[in-house]
Amino acid sequence: AQSVTxxxxxxxxxxxxxxxxxxxxxxxxxxxxxxxxxxPNQGLQLLLKYTSAAxxxxxxxxxxxxxxxSETSFxxxxxxxxxxxxxxxxxxxxxxxxxxxxxxxxxHLIIQP
Amino acid sequence: xxxxSQHPSRVICKSGTSVKIECxxxxxxxxxxxxxxxxxxxxxxxxxxxxxGSKATYEQxxxxxxxxxxxxxxxxxxLTVTSAHPEDSSFYICSASLAGGTDTxxxxxxxxxxxx
Numbered sequence: 567a568q569s570v571t572x573x574x575x576x577x578x579x580x581x582x583x584x585x586x587x588x589x590x591x592x593x594x595x596x597x598x599x600x601x602x603x604x605x606p607n608q609g610l611q612l613l614l615k616y617t618s619a620a621x622x623x624x625x626x627x628x629x630x631x632x633x634x635x636s637e638t639s640f641x642x643x644x645x646x647x648x649x650x651x652x653x654x655x656x657x658x659x660x661x662x663x664x665x666x667x668x669x670x671x672x673x674h675l676i677i678q679p
Numbered sequence: 680x681x682x683x684s685q686h687p688s689r690v691i692c693k694s695g696t697s698v699k700i701e702c703x704x705x706x707x708x709x710x711x712x713x714x715x716x717x718x719x720x721x722x723x724x725x726x727x728x729x730x731x732g733s734k735a736t737y738e739q740x741x742x743x744x745x746x747x748x749x750x751x752x753x754x755x756x757x758l759t760v761t762s763a764h765p766e767d768s769s770f771y772i773c774s775a776s777l778a779g780g781t782d783t784x785x786x787x788x789x790x791x792x793x794x795x
Contacts, residue, residue: 609789610772667725669722672721
């Protein structure tokens with residue numbers, strides 16, 4: 567069985583500040599890890615994914631995440647927050663094959679002007 | 680590219696009726712489609728996985744006779760909520776991928792179902 571834990575249901579940062587959204591996973595096999603963003607009244611959009619290649623993954627909109635096996639983590643970061651980054655962020659894990667995704671509970675990112 | 684649409688975006692129905700939700704991959708062929716359910720302010724929960732031309736695989740606790748899934752073609756999957764009740768009210772989201780699991784899943788915008 568696999569699971570995802572996102573620490574912090576709400577994260578608030580100032581515009582221009584570092585964004586750090588935490589994600590820890592558990593998986594019985596090498597995982598595939600994803601970060602999705604959901605804007606209000608819209609579907610989920612893939613930010614980035616880790617599929618056993620480079621441990622530092624760069625995504626869209628300046629986001630990146632680092633896979634750390636020893637810490638079972640896949641935290642999402644962005645050096646400088648923008649007002650348009652305000653949204654709900656979901657971390658997800660898949661064990662491959664024909665599995666669907668197991669999602670974390672999501673983190674609501676608030677950007678303070 | 681990789682656009683997934685859902686129809687309808689919102690539906691309100693009376694208790695006891697059935698509702699069909701369509702999920703289409705508009706510009707690619709999807710060998711696998713997934714159906715998720717999202718409760719307010721909560722995460723997405725996988726309901727079932729469907730491969731074109733075969734029966735869907737349901738997650739534990741999901742009633743297959745209540746949530747009928749048909750994946751008739753490589754671009755269309757449907758979810759029918761049969762004999763809907765108020766507790767079925769939720770946000771239903773589909774996703775599609777070229778190769779299930781490891782490949783990227785492209786998500787539809789979701790369907791808001793309200794059962795009165």
